[in-house]
Amino acid sequence: MSYENLTQRLNMTLRRIVHKDHLTEKEVDEMMKEVRLSLLEADVNIRVVNSFVNDVKQKALGEKIMKGLNPGEQVVKIVSDELIKVLGKEEATLNFSKTRPSVFMLIGLQGAGKTTHAGKLAKFIEKNHSKKVLLVACDIYRPGAIDQLIQVGKDTETTVFSEGPINPVTISKDALKYAKANDFDTVIIDTAGRLEIDEKLIQELKDIKKEVSPTEILLTVDSMMGQKAADVADTFNKELGITGVILTKLDGDERGGAALSVKMVTGVPIKFSGIGEKMDDIEVFYPERVASRILGMGDVLTLIEKAEDALDEEESEKLMSKMMSGTYDYNDLLKQMKMIKKMGKLSGLLRMIPGFSNLSQLRDIDDNALDFITVIIQSMTKEERRDPSLIAYSSSRKRRIAYGSGRSVSDVNKLEQMLEKQKKAFKMFNNIDESKMEEMAKRFGNSPIDFNKRK
């Protein structure tokens, strides 16, 4: 769907507003209209939208515009922060009961993905919690549902308990007995899809609940659902008391506003999202990702970082001009190191790159590899940090610094070379052309420093 993202929209509204340090109420109101439309297009329930927008408006009015953001970005940041807050900042985990077995009941409308997610959940629990899981086939209505669960059980290598199309309350009671007798840790009950307004079938769920006292009742919600997601979840919650939500089919191109509706109306945490057709395609719910989707933009996280790094940016501009003028020194290098550290662990950063997350080599990356640079610089005197040439021409200074930092003299030499290379490279920027850029890239390709080597 080709919606403009919210930042673009807000910026359109704000064309007339030149950079200011705060927004007037009228300007905020204008922007809230766009926020509202954006949320409605994402299928967030209109009542949820109204109350949500009201909250955001109050926040937007009070806050000063942060450095590095324009007013449109500022509002998007507030909206996104609030979305993440509502969707649940903390990772919501499964609760297991103290006495075995823990019983999880999956409920929801027809076609929401209960049977598939019963299987995914079984595999997830076996893998991540090392528990022995029993799947229970209680959907006696939909033709083929029991066969489907049996097939799912084969795929995930999970035992499936089935007694055919008899009373689901009896099945669940027998299944619990079977689980206790055969040392199962966890029982997952797959129930038939039903309308939340179908009194007879809701009563059936209540009867099952009474019989097995489930540890968790998980509601599966199709993330493509529209406005009614709020009412449906609310009704299921009032009737049965749900303890968690599984948001299914999140690998589609919907914006997933249903997540916000369900969370705001029930207050129950969203615990998992289904992200594909394979049995491994389930993950714990990440509020940030869904917030980005709801806003129709992938760059919310970047934006937040941008705001928080605004100060760093000022700092790096200063650094840049120092580099250009050739007066770059060890103090500046130290500042750079600090900025890099702020970005987080190196291995963590790499893990965020698609395709890298499963590389076993990641374990070998030393997150503290860059620390030695800091350590060496900290062993320098103030004069040495300001004037790199003092070190370059004195081997006694180098020895002293090496001793003080616990590194070798050759490490100090490498650091010195690194600084010189950087200075040279930035000098080249002054009379830049493409061939030189390439040459520079080549030279920088071979770092003189072996990150993992220690004295």
Next chain:
Amino acid sequence: MGIFTKLFKTKAQKEKDKKMVLGVKRQKEYSFGELKRLLESNKKIDDSFYSELEEILILSDIGIDYTLKYMDLLKKAVKKNKISSVQELKDVMLDEFLELYVGLDKASLNYQDGRLNVFLFVGVNGSGKTTSIAKVANMLIKEGKKVLIAAGDTFRAGAVNQLNVWGDRLGVKVIFKDNTSDPSSVIYEGLKEAKSGNYDILLCDTAGRLQNKVNLMKELEKISRVINREVSGAPHETLLVIDATTGQNGLSQAKIFNETTKVTGVILTKLDGSSKGGIVLSINNTLGIPIKLYGYGETMDDMDKFNIESYLYNLFNGILFEDEDE
């Protein structure tokens, strides 16, 4: 106007629509109950009235674009006809919905005697394709047609079994292959059997697929191509199955499925729930695809030919009209 007052005069027609009315009646308690309150409130037709009405339309998943278009038409009609009371507004409200509906003449299924008809069922996961196939088969059998089903959902566990159970209940032969992951080959077998066995119609099931999965959409394109190669002019219908609870994503579904394999009609399912499936109005208006059938329950009789007038009538029954069932 007048068109709605003429509707549902026959008893048979009333019986037929009772189930849909039941479903929609529950819906009224949710959002259209508010429309009733709004229309009975003797409010002036002003900005606040319009914005309340707008909100109610959005709640039925009709979508922002459609809602704005509709509100625009309504406001113009109010001005033109110098309407001042809410009572007069009711007629205009329905007229404008019809105004936006495309393809009133294309409502019926493209079925012809004397040829092998092939209908292809497509849609996202869980929208109700397999159940809809069983219901359509049932409808056609009642009309005396010789029906064959090809179980082209080779992906979802239990899908073939699901169709086989329906096949047994309906007395319809179901063509399936064990241990294959190639739906085209199953459909091909189905076409072969349909031709040699002199069937009137072949209904082809496909696996649910999200429209942004490029490979799966290519697979669907291939299925459609195979059908066209074997039977010229086929598939005679490519029916997109849409769950009534679907939000704005329904439009994306219709757009992309339509690009992949020309969609000739929509089947709106699960209309017995609390959702009204308003997105199909948006799909119809944006892409010109007619809504052909609707499903409203779990038994094989719970399907009927879609009729925009009765859809709107049922949506507004008891709100814009006297409630005939109470």
